[in-house]
Amino acid sequence: MDMDVLLGIGRFVLATTLLLLLTIPTAFIIIQIELKVIALMQLRIGPNRVGPRGIFQSTIHGFKVLAKEDAVPDQADRATFTLAPWMVYMAAAMSMLVIPFAPGAIAADMNIGVIYFFAVLGLSVVGLLVAGWSSYNKYSLLGGLRSAAQMVSYEIPLTLSVVGVVILTGSLNFTEIINHQLAHGWNLWWQILGFPVFFIAATAEINRAPFDLVEADSEIVAGPFTEYSGMRFGFFFFAEYVALFIMSTIMVALFFGGWLAPWPFPAQLGGFAGTIYGLVWFFAKTYFFVFFAVWMRATLPRIRVDQLMGVAWKVLLPLALVNLFLTAVAVVAFNL
């Protein structure tokens, strides 16, 4: 066999292993942020028992989930019931392949990275629908149908708002999109209309507050996750926070210059130092948006299901189309 092929396979295995391993601390960190930040916003102390200042609270939650009984409802469709958490988790984990962490730190720098990302992330709706259907529970069923309606609707404005960026930068490759921003400034400034649409649609796509209708605990208990326990529930829970993380990373890559520093001196460095420098900025920006999502969750009540669909089809979709039109006209007229 060719040496290049072997190297390629080795690189792929290494990258996917690292990414899968990355999901675990990522979920723990975000859950910990959520526990602590919401507590502070609610004038509580928050978890402070496990580890210094309670920093291992989410980790111990993770291990607790492992130790729990794995109950399956009598009437549940066992095969699909078992498979659903994996589908949701793998959709989140697989989409991490194209995340541009730093120069040279991309698992697969494919030329259709943007398309791949949204295609794979969209798969998680299948998992949620399957979970809702196979649980033999009415709350699960309602939650599953809600997830299908919500995620399919919001994918349209979400992807349309990204098309603006793609037209502007002329590429579907994340590295090129970021390098374009090095030359022309953050896409945010060129996509003043596109970014809000993307932000709202992305929040809805990953079922975060105020769009967390899928698992609206005060209405449908836990939606598709109602009947899940033990590590199966843990996978859903993990996937949710990993999805928040990757949606933040993609927001950073598309609109906030990815690994680029916010100032031009220097926006990026070469070599290994450049990778570290990029990683620092990338994670700093990403966790800002994670924090922002937590902040929204502490502040906003939940939107209702008909309002949710109204926002998608009556507000976001027209705005995304207007943005697309304006971007296309601007690119042609000013030869950007």
Place this chain on the structure above:
Amino acid sequence: MTAVDPETRIPDPIDLDRAEEERLRAAAGMGPAPASSGAGGEYAGFELVGVPDRPLQTEREVEMYTLEEGEMLVNMGPQHPSTHGVLRLVIKVRGEVVTDLDPVFGYLHRGIEKLCENATYTTVLTYVDPMDYLASMHNEHAPAIAFEKLYGIKAPPRAEYIRALVVELNRVFSHGLMIGFLALDMGGLTPILYSFINRDEVVELLASISGQRMLFNFFRVGGVNWDTNDEFLSRLGTWHANVRKTIGYNEKLITENEIFRGRTRGMGVLTPEQAIAYGVSGPNLRASGVPFDVRRAHPYSIYNELEFDVITQQSGDVYARYLQRIAEIKQSLHLIDQIMDKMPHGPVQAQVPGIIRPRPGRAYAAIESPRGLYSVYAISDGGQTPYRFRMRDPSFITLQVMPVLMPGHLIADTMAVMASLDPVMGGVDK
């Protein structure tokens, strides 16, 4: 291995479920389940879980539990994250749209009325505390007045002022909690915590005068248990200086919030006619525009000496009920100011023997609790315990309008409407 005797075999749970299903279908008059071949056979009866496990008795029940094509029953509660304790709502839905609703009560029934009929008049006041557990002071107020009427005594003026003070304090935190729970049932996580800041301060305040945090046991026939003390007065001063700020947290977070307004305006509209027809009272009635407040309509205690207006809203929707609570909190603060200004000196307890034996007769006392008209009807046969002791709890009456308000709304609105009516299951189930 020996063959299992079919007579003694323990039935498979799945077989039991099938039998249950058949019984449910028969109860709903739907005939036997279709054979499990073909689409949906495995899920037959799924939509019917929630039908009462007894023959349907009234036309209303038959109407409620007979499903049309595409409808199913969703059984919310008694174990559900947001049914305020053990309220059970059987909801008939078509997709997400509620077509009918049946509130089921009784999961918290403790027989408080019967307990009270076996207790002496002085000890009855300890049993009524856990009824409406967010308004324990009000729970004690009505029986105290009723028994004083029965026995023919009057509480001293200072006792009446202290009573008015503690019930208004209680009203402040009860309405505050309603705002928090309303937001919580709509997915807002934070307001409830802010409500509890104020609630905890008031509860500590009341504990410093009564000795207990939740079930105060503060009222006595012919007065109150304790006079005000230094700790109470200093706490009251601190609380009073901060309370507008702590209530303001929630107002800032909720009142102008676009999502909150979008979800509450025009939702669960209770017309004045419906409200009166169903006997709804209290803030829910006033939010529908009917200016009825027991404190004004049938003044008791010292309320005819205080200046206040009956606040009303116009629209009668969830948002109006929210605004009504906010306005009433401010009104209560205003009343507390007046009470503290006017409070006379003197004893807080009339001379009453340990065991009261009123002459045979009957007495009725109604007060304005945070949930509406709370009244007590007591009959004495001359013995040391009430012959009959009846309590009208406003939550129980208020929840009866749920089937009227809900059809056409979504499942998510069920929780908002229910929370806006502010039921307390301890009072509903007694």
